[in-house]
Amino acid sequence: MAECDDRFYLAESTVPGAGRGLFASVPLAPGDRFEVIGVLVPADSISDYCTEFANYHKFRVGDEVLVPLGFGGMANHSSEPNLVKIIEGKRTYLQALRAIAAGEELFHRYNPSARERFGLH
Numbered sequence: 470m471a472e473c474d475d476r477f478y479l480a481e482s483t484v485p486g487a488g489r490g491l492f493a494s495v496p497l498a499p500g501d502r503f504e505v506i507g508v509l510v511p512a513d514s515i516s517d518y519c520t521e522f523a524n525y526h527k528f529r530v531g532d533e534v535l536v537p538l539g540f541g542g543m544a545n546h547s548s549e550p551n552l553v554k555i556i557e558g559k560r561t562y563l564q565a566l567r568a569i570a571a572g573e574e575l576f577h578r579y580n581p582s583a584r585e586r587f588g589l590h
Contacts, residue, residue: 470506470507470508470538470539471539472506472538472539472540474503474539474540475494475495476493476494476495476497476503477491477492477493477494477503477540477575478491478492478494479491479492479540479543480492482545482574483574484545484547484574487545489543490543490544490545490574490575491540491543491544491545491574491575492572492573492574492575493569493570493571493572493573493575494571494572495571496568496569496570496571497565497568497569498565498568499565499566499567499568500564500565501564501565501569502555502562502563502564502565503540503541503562503563504541504560504561504562505528505535505537505539505540505541505542505561505562505563506537506538506539506541507528507535507536507537507538507539507541507542508535508536508538509530509533509534509535509536509559510533510534510536511532511533511534512529512532512533512534517534520536523536523537523542524586526542526543527542528541528554528561529580530556530559530561531556531559533559535561541561541563544563544575544576544577545574545576546576546577546578546579546589547576547577547578548578549576550566550576550577550578551565551566551567551569551573551575551576552564552565552566552575552576552577553566553577553578554577563575563577
């Protein structure tokens with residue numbers, strides 16, 4: 470499994486202490502989206518526990534968690550996101566909420582339990 474979407478790149482986040490972030494390399498229109506590629510594992514399973522190193526990047530998908538293996542896991546949290554998480558069956562997407570300029574960092578809003586776990590308000 471490999472990430473190969475040239476609409477995005479990684480760079481130091483604009484959020485102090487957040488590490489790397491995901492940025493648009495081209496303008497994105499409202500509704501543009503990309504799939505969060507990765508591996509689905511049952512929540513609270515051995516596979517979930519063995520990938521705790523990725524907890525900051527996982528997505529909840531029903532009774533499973535998606536361990537991302539590409540750009541989707543690098544979008545940081547914001548209370549004013551420019552992306553929204555879309556779940557369609559077992560697939561997860563991040564979709565632009567508004568026009569996004571090339572060079573702009575991409576953010577989505579973590580779910581309430583993730584915000585609580587990471588101490589975000």
